[in-house]
């Protein structure tokens with residue numbers, strides 16, 4: 001049996017990545033629109049309502065419109081945009097976030113694909129909150145650098161046509177980044193982190209880090225306790241790997257670029273009672289397209305890693 005999949009926004013950066021991962025899979029039939037029709041609401045509605053699964057790779061407003069256009073209650077939706085990540089009625093599509101999350105995704109009709117920055121932040125923080133090592137009211141911060149494809153076609157053009165004349169730039173200076181509600185809600189913390197994102201002159205890949213003053217935390221956990229909590233959380237995951245930090249003195253934005261893996265490491269100094277939690281992923285892999293394909297597999301009851309680059 002084949003399943004019909006329509007990617008709305010298939011000509012965009014994320015849509016193309018997902019189409020690449022689905023190409024050649026005999027169990028999937030891609031429903032496509034001619035280039036002239038890809039923004040025609042009537043044609044999109046026909047495709048949306050004829051598909052078993054729809055993957056929205058659109059700006060937020062167009063994603064909301066696509067959900068309204070989908071009147072067939074049998075059509076299941078994965079939204080890669082920010083529009084529904086904290087919305088009622090949507091299941092958060094991060095299979096590794098909690099032991100029961102993959103089962104919830106399997107059952108869901110509406111799944112929101114996580115943001116790229118939240119994917120790294122939540123992978124590092126959620127298990128430590130769950131284990132009681134970080135109290136929910138703790139003041140957290142997160143920093144990092146993303147490849148410029150994270151900004152879609154517009155930012156790719158900016159970096160490739162010479163408009164962005166920089167190797168590295170910080171942004172999010174209003175402390176109001178669009179991913180903050182998602183980070184707060186799904187980490188189950190009381191306050192959004194102080195978030196310091198940057199974009200680097202690399203096409204794809206990203207690095208996110210969260211510093212922790214262990215000596216100040218109520219339970220004063222050891223470096224080993226932090227590492228063990230993360231290792232336990234992802235022990236069986238083929239996608240998220242907790243790696244040793246011993247002997248590692250540099251981590252690059254490109255570390256897992258071109259793959260759908262995520263690497264987590266705990267760099268600690270026991271004498272100082274400090275750690276740097278570091279995640280690397282590909283903004284277009286586990287940060288977008290890889291996660292969407294993983295969610296499709298899980299929803300459809302297929303091998304969860306089919307089509308992924310691991």
Ligand SMILES: NC(=O)C1=CN([C@@H]2O[C@H](COP(=O)(O)OP(=O)(O)OC[C@H]3O[C@@H](n4cnc5c(N)ncnc54)[C@H](OP(=O)(O)O)[C@@H]3O)[C@@H](O)[C@H]2O)C=CC1
Pocket residue numbers: 008009010011012013014015038039040056057058059060062080081082114115116149150151152153154283284287288
């Ligand atoms: N890039 C990334 O790393 C990540 C992106 N995402 C999310 O995925 C979504 C898509 O992002 P991205 O692929 O980067 O963006 P792009 O700008 O590269 O692609 C968006 C695509 O949507 C098309 N589009 C816009 N409006 C409509 C409409 N009304 N009907 C049909 N198609 C439309 C655009 O058309 P046109 O080609 O004509 O402009 C474009 O092809 C966004 O919500 C983004 O936040 C999520 C995680 C990471």
Ligand SMILES: CC(=O)N[C@@H](CCC(=O)OP(=O)(O)O)C(=O)O
Pocket residue numbers: 080081082114115116117146147148149150151152155178179197198199287
């Ligand atoms: C480098 C860059 O600008 N990255 C984007 C995030 C990527 C993205 O499109 O966000 P979603 O994951 O929510 O879709 C940003 O910080 O707004």
